[in-house]
Amino acid sequence: MTTAPVPQTLTLPTPGDPADSVLVRAARGQQVERTPVWFMRQAGRSLPEYREVRADVPMLQACRTPDLVTEITLQPVRRHGVDAAIFFSDIVVPLQAVGVDLDIVAGVGPVVAEPIRTRADLDRLPELTPEHVTDIAESVRRLVSALGGTPLIGFAGAPFTLASYLVEGGPSRNHEKTKALMAGDPQLWHDLCARLAQISGEFLRVQVEAGASAVQLFDSWAGALSLDDYTRQVQQHSAKALATVADSGVPRIHFGVGTGELLGAMADAGCEVIGVDFRVPLAEGARRAGGRHAVQGNLDPALLFAPWEPVERAVLETLESGAQAPGHIFNLGHGVLPQTDPGVLTRVVELVHERTQRA
Numbered sequence: 001m002t003t004a005p006v007p008q009t010l011t012l013p014t015p016g017d018p019a020d021s022v023l024v025r026a027a028r029g030q031q032v033e034r035t036p037v038w039f040m041r042q043a044g045r046s047l048p049e050y051r052e053v054r055a056d057v058p059m060l061q062a063c064r065t066p067d068l069v070t071e072i073t074l075q076p077v078r079r080h081g082v083d084a085a086i087f088f089s090d091i092v093v094p095l096q097a098v099g100v101d102l103d104i105v106a107g108v109g110p111v112v113a114e115p116i117r118t119r120a121d122l123d124r125l126p127e128l129t130p131e132h133v134t135d136i137a138e139s140v141r142r143l144v145s146a147l148g149g150t151p152l153i154g155f156a157g158a159p160f161t162l163a164s165y166l167v168e169g170g171p172s173r174n175h176e177k178t179k180a181l182m183a184g185d186p187q188l189w190h191d192l193c194a195r196l197a198q199i200s201g202e203f204l205r206v207q208v209e210a211g212a213s214a215v216q217l218f219d220s221w222a223g224a225l226s227l228d229d230y231t232r233q234v235q236q237h238s239a240k241a242l243a244t245v246a247d248s249g250v251p252r253i254h255f256g257v258g259t260g261e262l263l264g265a266m267a268d269a270g271c272e273v274i275g276v277d278f279r280v281p282l283a284e285g286a287r288r289a290g291g292r293h294a295v296q297g298n299l300d301p302a303l304l305f306a307p308w309e310p311v312e313r314a315v316l317e318t319l320e321s322g323a324q325a326p327g328h329i330f331n332l333g334h335g336v337l338p339q340t341d342p343g344v345l346t347r348v349v350e351l352v353h354e355r356t357q358r359a
C-alpha cells in the first residue's frame with residue numbers, strides 16, 4: 001500500500017487543442033493514447049478547497065459569480081489531473097435565470113417556491129435567451145482560456161428531470177405529481193417539456209458558443225420511467241434539446257441513473273456518448289445502446305469508500321468492459337459523494353492513465 005498522494009499541482013493552461021483532446025476523440029470513437037477520465041460532481045464538497053471558497057456563499061449565488069465558477073471548476077482539474085473540466089453550475093440555473101423562484105437547499109437539493117401544475121403556471125415560464133445568462137457565457141470564456149488543451153464540458157438538465165423539480169416543487173422519490181400530470185393532461189405535459197427543451201437546448205448552445213468542447217445532458221431521474229412512458233412522453237423533448245447543438249459538432253453525452261431499460265431509447269435521442277450507471281456493465285450498456293455509441297462510466301461511487309484493493313480491481317474490470325465499446329470515457333456511475341476521500345479519486349485517475357497508456 002502506498003500512502004494517499006499529495007494533490008498534484010498541474011500547470012494550467014495545458015498545451016494542445018481541446019477539440020483534439022483524448023476526451024473528444026474517445027467520444028467520437030477515435031483512437032486515443034489513453035482512456036480519458038473525469039468524475040461527475042468532481043467539483044464539490046469532497047474537496048476542502050471547495051468547502052473553503054463556498055463557506056459564506058449560497059450555491060446559486062456561487063453559480064452566477066464568474067470568479068467563483070472559474071475557481072471551483074478548475075479545482076478538481078488541478079488536484080486530480082482529470083482529462084476534462086465540468087462547468088460548475090446546476091441544472092436549475094437556467095430556470096432561475098428565466099425567473100423561477102427557487103433555491104438549492106444544502107443536503108436537500110432544488111426547492112421551487114411556486115410549483116408548475118397548471119396552464120397558467122406554464123404561461124409564467126419564459127423561454128431562455130442569451131441575455132438571461134451573459135454571466136454563464138463569461139464564465140465559460142474565462143475557463144476555456146484558463147484550461148488551454150483541457151476540454152470543458154458544458155451541461156444542462158433534460159426536460160423530464162427539470163419538469164420533476166418544477167412539478168413536485170422539490171426532490172421526489174416517486175415523482176407522483178409529475179406522472180399524474182403526464183397521464184392526466186398530456187397536452188400540458190408536452191407543452192411544459194417543449195418549453196424546457198428550449199431552455200435546456202439554449203443553455204447548452206450558450207456554453208458551446210462560448211467555447212465548451214463537449215456537452216452532457218443530465219436526465220438523472222429518467223430511470224423512474226417505463227420504456228413506454230419514456231418513448232412516448234419524454235424522448236422527443238430530450239431529442240430537441242440535444243439537436244440544438246448538433247450542428248456545432250461537439251460530442252453530446254446523454255446520462256441518467258437507473259436507465260438500464262432505456263439506454264437504447266436514450267441513445268436514439270441523439271448523442272455520441274451514452275452514460276451508463278453502475279448497475280449495467282459498460283459492454284452490455286454499449287450493446288443496449290445499439291453498438292455504435294461510445295460509453296461513459298461507471299464505477300459505483302459508493303465503492304470509493306472500500307479499501308484500495310477492491311477499488312483497484314473494479315477500476316480494471318471497468319476498463320476491460322469499456323474496451324469492448326466503440327469508445328470509453330472513464331467516470332463514476334453517478335456523482336462523487338460528498339464524504340469521498342479526494343485522495344482516492346486522484347489514485348483512480350493515475351491508475352486509469354497508467355493502465356491504458358499507449359505509445
Ligand SMILES: Cc1c2[nH]c(c1CCC(=O)O)Cc1[nH]c(c(CCC(=O)O)c1C)Cc1[nH]c(c(CCC(=O)O)c1C)Cc1[nH]c(c(C)c1CCC(=O)O)C2
Pocket residue numbers: 039040041042043044045054059086087088089090091092104105106107108109110155218220335
Ligand atoms: C439532479 C441534479 C441537480 N444538479 C445536477 C443534477 C444532475 C446530476 C446528478 O444526477 O447528480 C447537476 C450538477 N450540479 C452540480 C454540478 C457541477 C459540476 C460537477 O459535476 O462537478 C452538476 C453537473 C453542482 C452542485 N449542485 C449541488 C451541489 C451541492 C451544493 C453545495 O455544495 O452546497 C453541487 C456541488 C446541489 C444540488 N443540485 C441538485 C441536487 C440533487 C443537489 C444536491 C443537494 C445536496 O446534496 O446538497 C440538482
